[in-house]
Amino acid sequence: MEPARGSVKNRIRQLRFEHGEMTQQALAERIGVSRQTVNAIEGGKYAPSLEVAFRIALVFAVPIEAVFQFDPDAK
Amino acid sequence: MSASFAEKSVWIQLLGMAVALGLYFVVAGWMLASGITILPDFAGVFVVAVVLLVAILIGGHLVAALMGRPEPADVRDRELEGRAEGRTGWILATGVIGAIGALVVAVEPVWVAHLLLLSLYLSELARLALQLVYYRRGM
Numbered sequence: 001m002e003p004a005r006g007s008v009k010n011r012i013r014q015l016r017f018e019h020g021e022m023t024q025q026a027l028a029e030r031i032g033v034s035r036q037t038v039n040a041i042e043g044g045k046y047a048p049s050l051e052v053a054f055r056i057a058l059v060f061a062v063p064i065e066a067v068f069q070f071d072p073d074a075k
Numbered sequence: 076m077s078a079s080f081a082e083k084s085v086w087i088q089l090l091g092m093a094v095a096l097g098l099y100f101v102v103a104g105w106m107l108a109s110g111i112t113i114l115p116d117f118a119g120v121f122v123v124a125v126v127l128l129v130a131i132l133i134g135g136h137l138v139a140a141l142m143g144r145p146e147p148a149d150v151r152d153r154e155l156e157g158r159a160e161g162r163t164g165w166i167l168a169t170g171v172i173g174a175i176g177a178l179v180v181a182v183e184p185v186w187v188a189h190l191l192l193l194s195l196y197l198s199e200l201a202r203l204a205l206q207l208v209y210y211r212r213g214m
Contacts, residue, residue: 033149036079045213046151 007074010067012042015060031055080145081152082210087135089203091128096196099124103189112185158214159205163198170194 016022024038031038031052040046041056048056057064078086102120111117139145148156170191177187 033151034079034081034146036077036082037149037151040151040213043213049150049154052150 006072008047081148083139091131095128114185155209159202163201166198
């Protein structure tokens with residue numbers, strides 16, 4: 001079996017910018033995680049749970065696919 | 076990227092375990108090498124090690140709390156811990172199986188107890204170290 005490929009990309013940095021330069025801390029407080037977790041999600045070092053992903057989308061008032069995209073070709 | 080309170084806590088636990096119980100194993104190893112095989116003789120050293128561990132944990136967390144705002148562990152912290160535990164649990168399991176085997180061949184209880192304690196110690200060190208790897212490298 002071939003190893004699974006692909007990774008989850010996100011537009012959180014851009015969405016924060018579009019929402020009045022919302023800080024990572026402000027976003028973290030609204031979704032109930034630490035600032036470091038937001039930083040890890042934004043930097044692609046941590047794929048969030050579905051619940052956290054939905055919370056993020058809810059904060060920016062966009063569909064979840066506008067925040068997260070799956071890139072099947074990424075290693 | 077600065078460390079979260081939960082990550083700092085893991086560093087403190089790793090340091091405390093490595094120092095306090097590491098010192099215990101140095102002393103216990105010396106005692107075993109000297110021919111001391113009565114288990115209660117080790118109790119005093121173990122109590123001192125546990126007190127030292129608790130002191131390091133309390134002191135470390137106090138300093139961490141003063142340096143930054145303490146926050147409860149979040150979903151990522153719990154996931155990192157669970158994944159690290161899942162990948163290092165075999166160390167403790169190996170120690171337990173080894174201890175059962177030692178009992179079968181009638182090894183002295185002091186050796187069995189220390190085999191169990193050592194496997195618990197190594198398992199915890201590995202878990203904490205792996206958690207820190209996940210925090211830094213991502214997962």
